[in-house]
Amino acid sequence: MTLLICGMGGIIVAGVLIAQRGRTMFIRRIPGLTAIDEAVGRATEMGRPVFFSPGLDGISITTLQALAILSYITKLAATQGARVIVGLRDPTVLPVAEESVREAFTAVGRSEDHRPEDVRFVSDDQFAYALGTVGLMQREKVATNFFFGGFYAEALILTENGQALGALQVAGTPDPTQIPFFIATCDYVVIGDEYYAATAYLTREPTLTGSLVGQDISKAMIVGLIVLGIGLATVLGGVTTHNFLLNLLAQGR
Amino acid sequence: MEETAGQTFWQRMQQIPRYYVYLLLAAVVVWQLLMPIRLPIVPSSATTGLYDAIKAAPDDKLIIISTDWDASTQAETGPQTQAVINACFQLKKRFVIMNMQPPMGVKLSNDIALAVGKQYGARYGIDWANWGYKYGYGNVLMALAKDIPKAIGDDFDGKPATTLPLMKGVKDIKSISLVIEITGLSGMTESWIGLIQGPYQVPFASAYTAVMAPGYYPFLDSGQMKGMLVGAKGAAEMEALVKRPGSATTIMNVQSWAHVLIIVLIVLGNVGYVLSRSRRGERAR
Amino acid sequence: MTQGALVLRIVASLVGSFVLLYILHRVLGPRGRRWLIAIVTFAGGLFYGLEWYFPVHGHPAKNFLTDYIEPVSNMLAVVAAFTVGLGIYSLCQVHGRNVARQRPGWYNSLAFFVAMVAMFTFGLWEHYLHLPEPAPAVLPWPKAIYEVLFSGLFVPLQAATFSLLAFYIASAAYRAFRIRSAEAALMMTAAFIVMLGQVPIGAWLTDAIPHTPVLGFFRLEKLGEWVLRWLNTPAQRGILFGVAVGALAMSLRVWLSLERGTFFSEQS
Numbered sequence: 001m002t003l004l005i006c007g008m009g010g011i012i013v014a015g016v017l018i019a020q021r022g023r024t025m026f027i028r029r030i031p032g033l034t035a036i037d038e039a040v041g042r043a044t045e046m047g048r049p050v051f052f053s054p055g056l057d058g059i060s061i062t063t064l065q066a067l068a069i070l071s072y073i074t075k076l077a078a079t080q081g082a083r084v085i086v087g088l089r090d091p092t093v094l095p096v097a098e099e100s101v102r103e104a105f106t107a108v109g110r111s112e113d114h115r116p117e118d119v120r121f122v123s124d125d126q127f128a129y130a131l132g133t134v135g136l137m138q139r140e141k142v143a144t145n146f147f148f149g150g151f152y153a154e155a156l157i158l159t160e161n162g163q164a165l166g167a168l169q170v171a172g173t174p175d176p177t178q179i180p181f182f183i184a185t186c187d188y189v190v191i192g193d194e195y196y197a198a199t200a201y202l203t204r205e206p207t208l209t210g211s212l213v214g215q216d217i218s219k220a221m222i223v224g225l226i227v228l229g230i231g232l233a234t235v236l237g238g239v240t241t242h243n244f245l246l247n248l249l250a251q252g253r
Numbered sequence: 254m255e256e257t258a259g260q261t262f263w264q265r266m267q268q269i270p271r272y273y274v275y276l277l278l279a280a281v282v283v284w285q286l287l288m289p290i291r292l293p294i295v296p297s298s299a300t301t302g303l304y305d306a307i308k309a310a311p312d313d314k315l316i317i318i319s320t321d322w323d324a325s326t327q328a329e330t331g332p333q334t335q336a337v338i339n340a341c342f343q344l345k346k347r348f349v350i351m352n353m354q355p356p357m358g359v360k361l362s363n364d365i366a367l368a369v370g371k372q373y374g375a376r377y378g379i380d381w382a383n384w385g386y387k388y389g390y391g392n393v394l395m396a397l398a399k400d401i402p403k404a405i406g407d408d409f410d411g412k413p414a415t416t417l418p419l420m421k422g423v424k425d426i427k428s429i430s431l432v433i434e435i436t437g438l439s440g441m442t443e444s445w446i447g448l449i450q451g452p453y454q455v456p457f458a459s460a461y462t463a464v465m466a467p468g469y470y471p472f473l474d475s476g477q478m479k480g481m482l483v484g485a486k487g488a489a490e491m492e493a494l495v496k497r498p499g500s501a502t503t504i505m506n507v508q509s510w511a512h513v514l515i516i517v518l519i520v521l522g523n524v525g526y527v528l529s530r531s532r533r534g535e536r537a538r
Numbered sequence: 539m540t541q542g543a544l545v546l547r548i549v550a551s552l553v554g555s556f557v558l559l560y561i562l563h564r565v566l567g568p569r570g571r572r573w574l575i576a577i578v579t580f581a582g583g584l585f586y587g588l589e590w591y592f593p594v595h596g597h598p599a600k601n602f603l604t605d606y607i608e609p610v611s612n613m614l615a616v617v618a619a620f621t622v623g624l625g626i627y628s629l630c631q632v633h634g635r636n637v638a639r640q641r642p643g644w645y646n647s648l649a650f651f652v653a654m655v656a657m658f659t660f661g662l663w664e665h666y667l668h669l670p671e672p673a674p675a676v677l678p679w680p681k682a683i684y685e686v687l688f689s690g691l692f693v694p695l696q697a698a699t700f701s702l703l704a705f706y707i708a709s710a711a712y713r714a715f716r717i718r719s720a721e722a723a724l725m726m727t728a729a730f731i732v733m734l735g736q737v738p739i740g741a742w743l744t745d746a747i748p749h750t751p752v753l754g755f756f757r758l759e760k761l762g763e764w765v766l767r768w769l770n771t772p773a774q775r776g777i778l779f780g781v782a783v784g785a786l787a788m789s790l791r792v793w794l795s796l797e798r799g800t801f802f803s804e805q806s
Contacts, residue, residue: 002591005786012787016796058618061788068797091625092618120632121625127325127699139643152439153325153464153700160706164271174781175439176774177465181707184714192777196784199797207796215787222779267716271709278708292738293745295759324693325700357693392611399599463736470771471778486736509739511704516730518712523726526716 008221012214019210027209032170032190033201036069039144039168039188040076048143049083049118053133053158054097055149055173056126058090062174066149067093067100068199069172073146074104078113086119087136089129094121130154134161147171147186148195151178159185172198193219263532266525274518281514285507292509294502296490299473303458303480304494306431307340310456314430315423316341316348319441320362323355326437326462329485332501333460334435335365336482336491342373342380343495346430347419350383351405353390354438359383362435363409378417383409390441394448398426426453431479435460442469446477460487576795583793585610626654657692660684728765735762 019025043050052073054066070086077084086101088094098119105114122132134157137145145162147155147169155171155178162169163185171182172190182189190198193215200208260268296304310316318337322330341348350366352359363383375381384405387393396404401423405414414420422428432455434445442459450457456479461469463484472478482488485508488501539547566574589603633647664684677685717723734740740758747757754760791797 008783008786009790012790013794061785061792064792064797065788088625091621091628094621094624094628117632117635121628124622124625125696127696131699150439153437153462153703156703156706156710157699160710163710174784175468176777176781177439177468181710184707184710193780193784196781196788208791211787211791211796215783218783218786219780222783269712271713274709274712275705278705292742294738295741297759297763299763324696327693327697328701388615389611392607395607399604467766467770468774468778470766471775474767474771483736489738505738509737511708512733512737513739515708515711516733518708519715519726522712522715523717 008218015214016210019206025209032188035188043143044080044082046143051142057150078110130157145169156181263525263529289506299481300490306479310430321436323357332488356386385409
């Protein structure tokens with residue numbers, strides 16, 4: 001199992017190194033991410049703010065990816081003169097989100113438009129966060145909602161109320177549990193590992209696109225292992241002692 | 254309310270104001286709570302798997318019931334916890350409750366264990382115990398695997414856990430016969446399976462809210478989980494297995510008719526959609 | 539260690555940390571800070587990775603890093619606790635401004651302060667003072683107020699908010715589920731089977747079908763379980779694999795400071 005993880009890690013790093021040498025990598029279109037530009041444009045035209053929620057997790061891989069997307073959206077909105085309101089549930093994310101938004105405004109030369117109070121901690125409690133965020137969306141009359149990150153039961157409360165407000169909604173989460181609710185209530189949804197491809201897709205930076213290609217090769221490798229496993233299980237007919245693949249993968253560390 | 258003037262009947266059927274939908278649902282819930290129509294509950298293989306796992310747990314080891322839920326999911330996870338604790342007492346298996354996230358769950362599950370324990374004459378510290386809330390779940394699990402008394406420290410009441418008779422001889426994860434995770438949060442199961450079930454081959458079972466359960470069938474299918482309770486239905490099935498009908502059985506009556514109402518509304522909306530499209534097609538011709 | 543010595547050690551650590559961070563902030567420029575963040579990130583990831591993969595020995599089984607897991611976890615918990623204070627400060631700032639400037643809806647911000655102070659006061663009072671019960675089964679009044687606030691208000695409010703989901707899913711399902719294509723029709727059929735199979739009414743509707751191996755499959759609860767186990771599970775597994783590989787790639791990018799934008803700033 002360690003070898004498998006190290007192998008996949010090696011492939012991903014190799015993808016990064018190859019991309020950094022200047023090789024162009026193809027990424028297919030992801031409608032949810034392509035819609036971000038349209039969504040921010042809508043808010044600018046309507047003169048109403050954009051709302052962004054990076055989910056309910058603390059500092060985790062999911063939240064870091066959400067903050068990277070926030071950075072992109074903020075730069076876009078700042079360039080067009082739209083306001084971005086960020087509602088946070090975990091206080092550990094607050095300083096990182098504040099820094100992200102401030103740097104985004106500075107990067108496009110609009111630091112004077114930056115409003116520190118627009119990045120707000122709402123509540124540590126899941127449903128108090130949901131209700132506080134809904135109140136925020138209604139008072140500020142947001143035109144566009146972005147929900148990227150780890151969401152749980154409160155997702156439907158957020159998106160259904162956003163839908164009732166008439167906001168354009170784009171959501172993305174790696175956790176499949178809430179995806180059905182996002183699909184029923186949002187205009188665009190980014191599903192599963194498309195979520196982790198977001199920064200590569202939006203910035204087209206060689207490092208990130210190379211990592212994405214490395215991911216795809218790793219997934220192809222897993223598919224190959226599954227096919228090999230099915231073949232071995234079929235041939236050996238349930239006798240697991242000679243199934244070297246099963247024995248290899250069953251080792252814990 | 255949505256604008257309905259100038260729309261055909263079929264178009265209006267697709268746009269029933271949401272307030273009427275809410276009222277209908279509320280009416281169905283109240284009707285079933287006041288005049289329940291009792292329907293049979295058939296335990297699924299996932300639920301019987303969990304029950305059998307409790308039954309098969311050696312008597313000289315402890316079962317850990319990790320109650321990682323709070324008041325928001327109490328309608329499902331509360332009856333699940335009650336049913337699992339009932340099963341443990343009935344099958345005379347010693348168990349401990351613990352909680353890693355959110356902290357509220359440990360008090361709520363403690364209240365349930367006290368209430369159920371009274372029915373069986375169970376003694377705290379001998380038949381069951383509450384290890385309390387432990388912060389930092391990944392690190393807690395890693396510490397639990399190697400040295401349980403050190404990882405746990407004090408119990409829910411603030412007394413050193415090692416003073417409890419139940420903890421005599423409990424050293425590390427080998428002293429645990431089964432882990433049952435009852436939660437409404439994602440991510441807890443992956444930690445238990447990755448840090449405890451996988452490396453140390455400790456039997457693992459779980460109980461989830463109905464919304465998150467479909468995502469955990471792969472673990473059940475692969476044998477990493479021995480059994481699973483799915484929402485209030487799983488709790489009701491467990492209540493049927495331990496022959497102690499409780500709140501989950503009541504909830505299932507209500508849920509049955511709520512599902513029927515939602516199906517009827519979806520069908521109405523689709524009938525309106527199909528017929529308004531065909532009428533539009535006829536007019537175009 | 540005496541309590542005084544412990545308090546002194548805590549205060550000294552806090553002051554020392556602030557001084558060190560201040561010096562680093564002044565001495566290191568933006569580039570230097572980026573390198574420091576990258577080094578600390580790498581060291582943190584390396585610590586946990588090494589502890590997991592390095593061979594263990596003895597009883598309890600451990601390696602040279604295992605004993606440091608607990609102090610590092612405690613350190614992370616302390617840092618997280620500080621950010622709770624940061625969150626409270628942010629809330630007080632926002633709501634305090636609303637009250638001071640009498641913005642529309644300022645009374646809601648006032649309610650926030652009243653609720654926060656009440657919960658804080660009676661929660662700590664109840665926990666730390668251990669007041670005796672005035673009479674059997676009668677709570678001391680601070681504990682009684684805490685119970686009203688927590689068990690009487692907070693817990694039912696949480697449960698009530700969660701119950702809103704039932705209404706929202708009904709309206710969302712009614713509004714969104716339209717059979718616009720063959721795939722949608724297939725999805726709808728599967729949804730109906732699972733929805734009915736998951737509740738007793740499904741078993742009741744197909745109760746006439748006997749529990750035999752062949753015919754019993756068509757009972758709604760069996761059909762629903764089949765859809766969940768044999769159609770849903772492979773799809774979920776596929777998504778899980780994809781997400782896990784994506785998370786591995788993202789983790790590597792963060793660990794090696796390859797992720798640009800937010801926290802590692804633009805490539806220089």
